[in-house]
Amino acid sequence: MGATMLQYDVVVVGGGNAALCAAIEAAEAGARVIVLESAPEHMRGGNSRHTRNFRCMHHGPLSVLTDTYGEDEYYDDLLRVTKGQTDPTLARLTIRQSEACLPWMEQHGVIFQGSLSGTLSLDRTNAFFLGGGKALVNAYYACAEDLDVTIRYNAEVLHVDLSDGRFHGVTLADGEQIEGRAVVLASGGFQADLDWLARAWGPGAENFLIRGTPYNRGVVLRDVLDQGAQSVGDPTQCHCVAIDGRAPKFDGGIVTRLDCVPYALVVNRDGARFYDEGEDVWPKRYAIWGRLVAAQPDQIAYAITDQKAQGLFMPPVFTPIKADTLGGLAQALGLSGDALEKTVARYNAACQNGNFTPGVLDGLATNGLEPPKTNWARTLDTPPYYGYMLRPGVTFTYLGLKVSERAQVQGTHGPLPNVWAAGEVMAGSILGQGYLAGFGMTIGTVFGRIAGQEAASHAG
Amino acid sequence: MLDNTPNLQDEAARQFQICNSCRYCEGYCDVFPQLFALPEMTEASATHLANLCHNCRGCYYACQYSPPHEFDLNLPAVLAELRQDTWERHARPQALARVFHSHGVAVVAAMTAGFAFVFFLMATLRPESGDGFYAYLSHNAMVAIFAPAFVVPLAGLAYSLRSYWREIGGGRITWANLRHMSGSVARMKNLSGGAGQGCNFEQGTRYSNARRYAHQATLWGFVMCFAATSVATLLHYGLGWEAPYPFWSPPKLLGVPGGILLCLGTGALTWLKLRADPELGAARVWGGEMAFVLLLFTVSATGLALYAATGTTAMPALLALHLGAVFAFFVLTPYTKMVHGFYRTAALLARR
Numbered sequence: 173m174g175a176t177m178l179q180y181d182v183v184v185v186g187g188g189n190a191a192l193c194a195a196i197e198a199a200e201a202g203a204r205v206i207v208l209e210s211a212p213e214h215m216r217g218g219n220s221r222h223t224r225n226f227r228c229m230h231h232g233p234l235s236v237l238t239d240t241y242g243e244d245e246y247y248d249d250l251l252r253v254t255k256g257q258t259d260p261t262l263a264r265l266t267i268r269q270s271e272a273c274l275p276w277m278e279q280h281g282v283i284f285q286g287s288l289s290g291t292l293s294l295d296r297t298n299a300f301f302l303g304g305g306k307a308l309v310n311a312y313y314a315c316a317e318d319l320d321v322t323i324r325y326n327a328e329v330l331h332v333d334l335s336d337g338r339f340h341g342v343t344l345a346d347g348e349q350i351e352g353r354a355v356v357l358a359s360g361g362f363q364a365d366l367d368w369l370a371r372a373w374g375p376g377a378e379n380f381l382i383r384g385t386p387y388n389r390g391v392v393l394r395d396v397l398d399q400g401a402q403s404v405g406d407p408t409q410c411h412c413v414a415i416d417g418r419a420p421k422f423d424g425g426i427v428t429r430l431d432c433v434p435y436a437l438v439v440n441r442d443g444a445r446f447y448d449e450g451e452d453v454w455p456k457r458y459a460i461w462g463r464l465v466a467a468q469p470d471q472i473a474y475a476i477t478d479q480k481a482q483g484l485f486m487p488p489v490f491t492p493i494k495a496d497t498l499g500g501l502a503q504a505l506g507l508s509g510d511a512l513e514k515t516v517a518r519y520n521a522a523c524q525n526g527n528f529t530p531g532v533l534d535g536l537a538t539n540g541l542e543p544p545k546t547n548w549a550r551t552l553d554t555p556p557y558y559g560y561m562l563r564p565g566v567t568f569t570y571l572g573l574k575v576s577e578r579a580q581v582q583g584t585h586g587p588l589p590n591v592w593a594a595g596e597v598m599a600g601s602i603l604g605q606g607y608l609a610g611f612g613m614t615i616g617t618v619f620g621r622i623a624g625q626e627a628a629s630h631a632g
Numbered sequence: 633m634l635d636n637t638p639n640l641q642d643e644a645a646r647q648f649q650i651c652n653s654c655r656y657c658e659g660y661c662d663v664f665p666q667l668f669a670l671p672e673m674t675e676a677s678a679t680h681l682a683n684l685c686h687n688c689r690g691c692y693y694a695c696q697y698s699p700p701h702e703f704d705l706n707l708p709a710v711l712a713e714l715r716q717d718t719w720e721r722h723a724r725p726q727a728l729a730r731v732f733h734s735h736g737v738a739v740v741a742a743m744t745a746g747f748a749f750v751f752f753l754m755a756t757l758r759p760e761s762g763d764g765f766y767a768y769l770s771h772n773a774m775v776a777i778f779a780p781a782f783v784v785p786l787a788g789l790a791y792s793l794r795s796y797w798r799e800i801g802g803g804r805i806t807w808a809n810l811r812h813m814s815g816s817v818a819r820m821k822n823l824s825g826g827a828g829q830g831c832n833f834e835q836g837t838r839y840s841n842a843r844r845y846a847h848q849a850t851l852w853g854f855v856m857c858f859a860a861t862s863v864a865t866l867l868h869y870g871l872g873w874e875a876p877y878p879f880w881s882p883p884k885l886l887g888v889p890g891g892i893l894l895c896l897g898t899g900a901l902t903w904l905k906l907r908a909d910p911e912l913g914a915a916r917v918w919g920g921e922m923a924f925v926l927l928l929f930t931v932s933a934t935g936l937a938l939y940a941a942t943g944t945t946a947m948p949a950l951l952a953l954h955l956g957a958v959f960a961f962f963v964l965t966p967y968t969k970m971v972h973g974f975y976r977t978a979a980l981l982a983r984r
């Protein structure tokens with residue numbers, strides 16, 4: 173076993189947004205900091221690498237944000253998506269501190285851009301990173317290097333020594349030990365550990381795709397929970413969306429999403445419909461479709477559109493399967509042609525006359541169909557037909573560490589004196605279920621900064 | 633109809649499709665907003681976007697899909713290859729473009745041939761009398777050599793640009809297009825990273841304006857040198873005021889600072905290019921590009937040296953070197969990296 177013992181003021185476990193915000197704050201406070209990132213350099217930055225924006229409270233225009241987005245409106249938006257499953261104190265703290273984060277991020281090299289084409293509705297609430305999350309991560313690494321933070325890649329932490337209820341050091345996968353006066357845990361969720369997902373979800377989880385980094389396997393989370401750290405959140409909860417079935421198993425990121433569902437018929441492996449595709453506009457529904465598909469046989473579904481729907485949604489990254497007849501399409505998709513034709517015929521017969529208006533709830537609903545399609549229900553009859561394969565894509569898991577307002581991790585007998593946590597690994601403290609676009613990066617930035625400041629002042 | 637490598641077009645289309653579903657890089661440059669506004673990708677659009685790209689590399693370092701990710705995104709490289717392909721395809725004769733674009737040695741050989749040619753002229757055509765360097769080569773002889781060496785290549789380039797313009801469907805040029813183009817060129821906006829932070833070149837993931845400023849020095853230095861020569865020609869024929877010109881004269885006041893800018897600019901571009909990753913450009917033409925930068929450097933450095941050597945015995949040799957480099961530069965214009973400025977200007981002018 174490598175006998176070298178290195179002593180740091182603050183050991184940061186993880187290398188994504190939360191970890192880097194903590195490392196930068198701690199180094200600016202004068203601490204000697206080491207960042208331990210399990211990924212190699214080209215994969216650094218975890219899921220933060222895949223993000224595009226963060227949600228920010230503000231009074232009056234701020235940088236690229238327009239108008240005003242106040243605390244109460246922000247909080248109401250959060251309550252709506254979490255159905256009340258949130259810690260009001262921590263949630264309001266996060267929201268309030270988000271406003272100061274934006275200028276802090278700019279000072280540390282993050283550049284913002286106006287909201288991306290196709291997302292206009294977000295230009296008041298969400299500030300977009302120029303170049304996306306990887307550019308943000310690059311800026312923070314450069315900033316940390318300038319502050320003399322030691323950065324280690326390929327440095328997977330296997331064990332965090334919490335004996336006697338306080339932090340002493342970490343053990344890396346190669347056996348090396350690193351000591352520190354304080355630790356910030358910022359190692360993300362456990363969604364890349366498919367066995368863990370399968371324990372929570374059942375064997376179907378083997379068919380899930382993981383949208384982000386393969387390195388968030390929850391090793392550190394498991395390790396500290398086993399040592400008595402308190403958890404929050406439901407292990408069976410994860411943010412799961414319907415994505416293109418041809419996406420890579422890991423790390424496919426944003427481009428694998430499919431936005432065609434509201435203008436499609438969605439059938440399962442047996443060619444049968446199972447849910448109202450037109451229930452609401454897509455930004456409000458995409459997050460439930462992951463679970464819906466996960467509940468179907470083989471965890472797979474197929475969205476079918478005809479020529480009329482082309483151009484109504486963001487272009488998908490994989491060219492859809494195309495055929496001139498429904499039978500041909502079914503064959504190309506590996507479905508029963510009979511079943512698909514019957515489903516479509518029944519649906520077409522239930523469609524009614526009316527005005528079709530994409531983008532808004534147009535009330536164009538089927539009549540007497542089960543399940544109904546309550547908006548955008550136009551007949552599917554104009555070849556060529558297009559088929560898109562859907563699979564559940566996991567964004568992140570909710571089970572995490574319980575933290576205080578000072579980001580301190582809670583043990584069996586109260587707070588652990590020199591252990592802090594930030595980002596996805598503690599997001600369950602705030603998000604019990606549901607998700608608000610851009611809130612993950614807000615939690616990571618707010619709590620990363622708090623954790624870094626607290627850890628540095630403890631060590632100093 | 634188009635005889636360019638289909639693989640290159642397919643590869644560009646593949647990468648564009650990924651970007652179109654992502655859009656994170658929208659704010660870096662003009663390429664992305666134009667890409668996202670396209671109803672569908674065609675070869676002509678891809679060619680146009682390739683020539684619009686300024687190779688700032690922002691979209692490579694920011695991309696979560698850059699290699700070794702299986703999506704293998706490297707837009708700066710594929711667009712550089714496609715641009716290169718455009719330039720070689722529209723050049724006449726194409727073979728010359730292929731040789732000089734990709735082989736630095738060929739550029740150096742042409743430059744050497746230029747020196748030898750001017751030495752030969754000076755040895756055989758030495759005038760009876762004349763002031764300054766006209767003592768070695770008469771004004772008329774210079775005009776007789778350089779006028780065609782300038783006009784013929786430019787005519788060839790004009791032909792190429794016209795065929796490029798037709799391919800991309802450039803359309804009629806409006807005032808708005810002209811304004812957009814001149815604003816973009818003057819500030820080299822597409823090398824600014826969108827927010828003035830610069831591009832990713834010699835420092836990898838960190839932004840820097842070094843290349844943008846070095847290019848400004850090169851561009852404006854070149855324009856001043858060119859203006860100096862044009863003004864001198866006007867003075868010569870219009871006012872009968874002949875070289876050598878004193879320091880306080882329009883040709884010198886343009887030429888000396890212009891030469892210094894061009895020298896510093898190309899020197900800096902060389903230094904930067906040695907530090908950047910060749911795989912984010914058209915790697916196969918790296919040598920030809922480098923030789924082109926050095927050719928410009930030689931033009932400016934020998935020009936300045938010639939001025940400094942006025943009245944010394946080094947003058948005739950420096951004159952031959954300078955005129956030889958200028959000669960090679962002119963003749964090679966349609967076949968070297970020099971075309972980039974013309975094509976990019978055209979892309980900035982095209983219908984959006």
Ligand SMILES: Cc1cc2nc3c(=O)[nH]c(=O)nc-3n(C[C@H](O)[C@H](O)[C@H](O)COP(=O)(O)OP(=O)(O)OC[C@H]3O[C@@H](n4cnc5c(N)ncnc54)[C@H](O)[C@@H]3O)c2cc1C
Pocket residue numbers: 185186187188189190191208209210211216217218219220221222223224225226227327328329330358359360361383384385387388389390391392425426566567568594595596597609610611612613614616
């Ligand atoms: C495709 C996609 C798009 C998203 N878009 C957005 C968005 O636009 N806005 C938003 O707010 N949120 C978005 N999210 C959610 C967002 O990514 C997360 O909320 C946020 O990145 C969490 O940051 P973090 O620092 O906690 O975790 P991460 O960024 O995932 O970082 C965790 C780090 O820990 C490292 N690590 C893991 N285990 C170990 C170990 N044992 N030892 C050492 N290091 C370890 C990992 O390598 C990684 O560097 C998106 C997620 C995905 C997948």
Ligand code: HEM
Pocket residue numbers: 685686687817823847850851854855898901905921922924925928969972973974976977
């Ligand atoms: C007028 C419009 C011009 C535009 C829009 C333009 C744009 C650019 C851009 C974007 C680059 C960097 C990317 C690349 O290497 O392709 C570049 C490189 C360069 N340009 Fe220009 N340019 C212009 C004119 C000129 C002129 C007039 C000169 C000098 C004669 C010049 C000399 C150079 C040189 C030497 C390089 C470096 C080549 C290299 O590194 O390989 N440019 N130009």
Ligand code: SF4
Pocket residue numbers: 303304650651652654655656657658691692694695696697705707
């Ligand atoms: S280069 Fe990469 S990050 Fe940028 S738009 Fe394209 S896919 Fe997205």
Ligand code: SF4
Pocket residue numbers: 657660661662663664684685686687688689690691692707708711822
């Ligand atoms: S290299 Fe720069 S100019 Fe070219 S497409 Fe990418 S961001 Fe735009």
